Amino acid sequence: MDLQLKGRRILITGASSGIGLATARMLAAEGARLALCARDEDRLRAAITDLAEMTDVVTASCDVTDRASVNAFVDDAVGRLGGLDGMVCNAGRSLMRTLDETTDDEIRDEFDLKIFGALNVIRAGRKALADSDSASIVIVNAILSRQPELRLAVTAAARAGLLNLSRSLAGDLAPEGIRVNSVLLGLVDTGQWHRRYQESGSEHDFDTWSADIARDRGIALGRFGTADELAFPVTTLLSPLNSYMTGATLDVGGGVHRYV
Template structure:
């Protein structure tokens, strides 16, 4: 099926690795134009240097701190100058704070809430005039299943993720009259750099495959493994596509079946 993404322009934040990189790569393969940002410009350019592109697909990259509203506005301005507009935004910049309630400082709470909420607000606000000009505008916020079933070891991150899920619903309602669709993709355990780092820091004698399979069993993932960044990118592209024109205000879980909530 042709997703209708060719010659459309999409902003992807946090695009130097993991889900952001996989999403930017998949969009370029579909013939879309991509404006990608990350804090480290050299790492971003190196990550995207060898990515295959369909004929005509254009790429614009820039360093950008999504917590700096002026920097985000400058990034969007540069992207629209280079690529002609914005049809969709993928808000992917983020991280997890592994800390229980008693071990989380007030500053860490504020940092988590700032990153999860303001990174999205800054980017959507800057792109909004261009999204309103598109004939099929869409926003996809990369979130986590933690937003629906918090974990005590990720106290601040769980709460911040829930705030983002709530905000995404508000954005969907607020911008529906403009035809702008806003949806969330909520992740379970995905094989990204964060989990690889935790594996290396664990000092485990197990191989990565054994360690990650044991982790999946411990977390009760029915499919018995971690997901891949590419397995996240495909649902993101579907939600960005004009083919999903009647889907807004919802969330899609990509977590191998892990869901204790009803």
Template sequence: MDLGLAGRVYAVTGAGSGVGLATAALLLADGAHVAACARDVDRLRAALGPLPRAGGARTYAVSCDVRDGAAVAAFVDGAAAEFGRLDGVVNNAGRSLLAPVAETSDEQWRDEFDLKIFSVLNTVRAAEPHLRRSDAPAIVNVNAILARQPESRLGATSAARAALLNLSRTLAADLAPVRVNSVCLGLIDTGQWRRRYETSGTSLSYDEWTAGLAADRGIALGRLGRPEEVAHPIVALLSPRASYVTGSSLDIGGGVARYV
């Protein structure tokens, strides 16, 4: 099915690997231009370089710390100038802080909210004037099931994720007709989990170790998700075909849920 993405322009933060890179790849394959940012621009450009592109789709890649409002504004304005338009934004930058509340410092709490909340606010503020000139403007915030299903070992991250889910609903109301939706992720097989496996000291293979994680977290499908399994719903929500969907959140977690 043609999603109507060809020739449109989408900005993706945290695009150097994992879900961000998979989303960029899918957009390019559908003929959309992609403005991508990450902190390591050399790694970002190396990752984007070999991706297949349809219909002359191009990329614009820069280094950007999404917590820096001025840097984000320069990225977004530069992308709009490069392509002459901006149709959507994927707010993907983020990571988790594995620490119980009692072991989380005030600075770490502030860092979590800075990354989860202000990274989105910075991007939305910069993108809004450009998006309002699009005939199908859309924002997708990449969040986590932790927003509704907190874990004590991820106290600060759970709280910040809940705040982002709430903010996303507010933005959907305030920015309309710009559509704002969320995808809430469970365990996705990205570099973060690879790094945790390598430092775990386990004698298990990676597949065995991740299967144990899936069992521990109650994932019905019994495995971690793949970045491309997140990218497809993100791109669908960006698409003009989702023109009557806003203020919604979609769980992508293999069936993990302890809430109704």
């Protein structure tokens, strides 16, 4: 199927690894032109060397919580690509702590990253997106936003705020022809989980270790997801073929959600 993304100009934050990188690769294969950022631009460039041979790619080091840094990146991307048709707000992390273990500064940092990490980028790209004939924003969030866990108390609260904000943005931006949708992920096999595996000192290999966690968390499919499995719904939401979908959420968590 042709997703009609050839030549479309898409911006992705947190693009040096995981879901951001997988989405960039999928979009490049569809012929999209890309603006990619991460905190470490050298790492980003090393990760996407093959993409530069496939399509136009703009890269930058960017702190998504710093509005000036975001504005500079987005302005450069719009100038070099000649506009903007879509964006993927993907920068994020999880803070594996109970509420009692989390400092006030860490709480502020989590809300800053989750809320302003998306809002800064959307504000900076809003005018360019409004000039597109099929503008789409995809916010990568988590099922955690709808069913909190004590081990991720602050992250869950921040992600719930982001989900609520996403729905408000969908209403605010619809008159400008900009769609806003969310993809809610469950447990995904990314660098964060591999670091936790190394820190665990487990005698099992990663697949066995992660399968045990999947069972403990009640994931129906019994395993973690992959970055590509998340990148596909993100990519399809950017497609003009999804032109009547806004304010929606897609759960991609292997059946881990417990709410109706």
